[in-house]
Amino acid sequence: METAELRRAYEELLREVTLGGFGPPDGDGLNAEQVLAHLVANDELLTDATEAVLVGSPYAYYELDTIHRPQLDDLVARYGGLDGLTDRLRVTSDQLCGLTEQVGDRVDALVQTRLREAPRLDIDEALPWGRVLDIHGRVHLPAHADDLCLLREPAGD
Template identity: 55%
Template structure:
């Protein structure tokens, strides 16, 4: 994935967050603030993993720790709500978009990847790290953008 493509996916997500007007979610689903906090937390995990890959260190990417409501609620409190989350996401998205260009041949580095969506296991296998970042931009971010659109009253 090119940095410009990833930037567009983040910009679409940020536009939804900034548009506001979110209704409470259906039971069992995340509030808009929790969606934004999840992406912020996931960005930090992507950055830690990418730095390890660039340094040649073995690493695993397990997103399951970034999904739990108490952790998300702590990030929300730390950021002071949706406007602060948007600011933090803008900063983390710039950093994630920036590392794409640094990957080069390291994008082929296999990283054991475990991705959960709620309680469903989506991925549990080694993947080239560039592919994981591609999935983030092409699937993960648009999924959460759509999730936010659905929460708009």
């Protein structure tokens, strides 16, 4: 499976992170650290599912928008905030991309998938694993890069 698009999506997201200057979210949204914690946790889920696909094991992938804030806050604390989460995301994204390159003919393996990030994603069905990874690179990561951009405080504040 080609991973250039997935790697590019991670690079763009990490570029947003390195620009920094994040303020608090509007309303009930996630702050920048929580967004990165969510992505780190999701990468770990995607990695587990990809490893299962590679060995032919049945697996269900549930990426939930409702990952509880205490879990995200625990990850923020574990990795020491934004810098540590950024480093961890570089590791998890590289691991996932490396595994994705090995998927080969298993790209069409069906995996029960639940993606719920309203209003952007609402999927609950068996999908070919390559399609799930494509959604991650083309929809999920860019959406969170946009979230980070929106969290950036205007210059001069």
